[in-house]
Amino acid sequence: MGVTKTQDFTEEQNQVAALAKALAHPARVAILQHLLHRQTCICGDLVEVLPLAQATVSQHLKELKAIGLIKGTVEGASVCYCIDKHQWEKMRDVFLHLFSSPVACQDNCC
Amino acid sequence: MGVTKTQDFTEEQNQVAALAKALAHPARVAILQHLLHRQTCICGDLVEVLPLAQATVSQHLKELKAIGLIKGTVEGASVCYCIDKHQWEKMRDVFLHLFSSPVACQDNCC
DNA sequence: AATATTAATCGTATTATTGCGATGAATATT
DNA sequence: AATATTCATCGCAATAATACGATTAATATT
Numbered sequence: 001m002g003v004t005k006t007q008d009f010t011e012e013q014n015q016v017a018a019l020a021k022a023l024a025h026p027a028r029v030a031i032l033q034h035l036l037h038r039q040t041c042i043c044g045d046l047v048e049v050l051p052l053a054q055a056t057v058s059q060h061l062k063e064l065k066a067i068g069l070i071k072g073t074v075e076g077a078s079v080c081y082c083i084d085k086h087q088w089e090k091m092r093d094v095f096l097h098l099f100s101s102p103v104a105c106q107d108n109c110c
Numbered sequence: 111m112g113v114t115k116t117q118d119f120t121e122e123q124n125q126v127a128a129l130a131k132a133l134a135h136p137a138r139v140a141i142l143q144h145l146l147h148r149q150t151c152i153c154g155d156l157v158e159v160l161p162l163a164q165a166t167v168s169q170h171l172k173e174l175k176a177i178g179l180i181k182g183t184v185e186g187a188s189v190c191y192c193i194d195k196h197q198w199e200k201m202r203d204v205f206l207h208l209f210s211s212p213v214a215c216q217d218n219c220c
Numbered sequence: 221a222a223t224a225t226t227a228a229t230c231g232t233a234t235t236a237t238t239g240c241g242a243t244g245a246a247t248a249t250t
Numbered sequence: 251a252a253t254a255t256t257c258a259t260c261g262c263a264a265t266a267a268t269a270c271g272a273t274t275a276a277t278a279t280t
Contacts, residue, residue: 002237002238002239002263002264002265002266003238003239003264003265003266004135004136004237004238004239004266005137005161005162005238005239006136008161008162009136009137009139009140009161010136010140012139013136013139013140013143014136016133016136016139017133017134017135017136017138017139020130020131020132020133020134020139021130021131021134022130023126023127023130024127024130024131024134025114025127025267025268026114026116026119026120026123026124026126026127027119027268028127029119029122029123029126029127029130029208030119030120030123033123033208033211035215036211036212036213036214037211037214038214038215039214039215040215041215044225044226044227047226047227051118051119052118052268052269052270053269053270053271054226054227054228054270055227055228055229055230055269055270055271055272056268056269056270057227058227058228058229059228059229059267059268059269059270060268061227061228062228062229063267072227074227074276074277076226076276076277076278077224077225077226077227077276077277077278077279078225078226078227078277079226079227079228082215083213083215085213085215088213089213092209095205095209096209098139098143099202099205099206101143101146101147102146103146103193103195103198103199104146104147104148105145105146105148105150105151105192105193105195113234113235113236113268113269114236114267114268114269135237135238137238154255154256154257157256157257162238162239162240163239163240163241164240164256164257164258165239165240165241165242165257165258165259165260166238166239166240167257168257168258168259169237169238169239169240169258169259170238171257171258172258172259173237182257184246184247184257186246186247186248186256187246187247187248187249187254187255187256187257188247188255188256188257189256189257189258
């Protein structure tokens with residue numbers, strides 16, 4: 001997308017943007033929801049859950065792994081995935097902090 | 111970015127993704143933070159706040175307006191912006207719902 | 221050892237995003 | 251009326267994201 005001028009923004013602004021980008025595709029949201037709602041790791045049935053080709057799913061998993069939201073462990077021929085609880089809660093805190101600001105502007109100010 | 115297969119995902123997944131995309135650039139986060147922390151509308155000093163050209167800021171404002179997070183009202187020669195409180199709280203609820211799922215997977219499952 | 225299964229990566233096509241100069245449209249000011 | 255101010259839009263260049271077929275790498279199975 002063209003070059004984002006990361007260095008000119010605050011750390012929080014870049015952090016929110018980076019985490020939001022990870023959630024900015026329905027397939028990645030679906031992956032996270034699927035992992036969240038299971039008691040155990042997911043070993044190999046992720047592609048079946050999504051309406052995308054295996055290569056594309058692998059790409060999305062790579063992005064989620066890159067930002068640390070999921071972990072993958074080799075388990076024989078397949079790979080097991082699960083949420084990285086620590087990073088997930090860190091992300092939650094970042095968004096909660098953003099949403100903790102009250103909306104100062106009144107309803108009919110504009 | 112290539113065509114996202116929106117129709118193959120749930121409404122919630124698409125909604126989270128669309129809202130997250132709006133937050134997926136530090137400039138847009140900066141704009142929202144700036145608007146949040148002010149008691150009044152912002153009339154005309156938004157470009158000065160950001161390290162970007164006027165045309166680029168206008169582009170980001172357009173995206174935020176498109177998803178309904180901000181409102182703009184013409185006020186003479188300038189335009190006044192403020193957070194759309196209703197949509198902001200709607201977004202907050204969507205993310206809160208996403209984060210309300212407990213992480214079922216145990217720490218050392220992977 | 222040969223084959224099957226699984227998932228990552230490569231290569232490529234397509235489309236979206238970012239950024240900004242230039243221009244245009246609208247109102248304010250002189 | 252002429253000029254200034256403000257912001258939106260156009261047009262372009264550069265880069266990122268999405269998607270998938272094909273291939274590769276790794277382990278399991280026979």
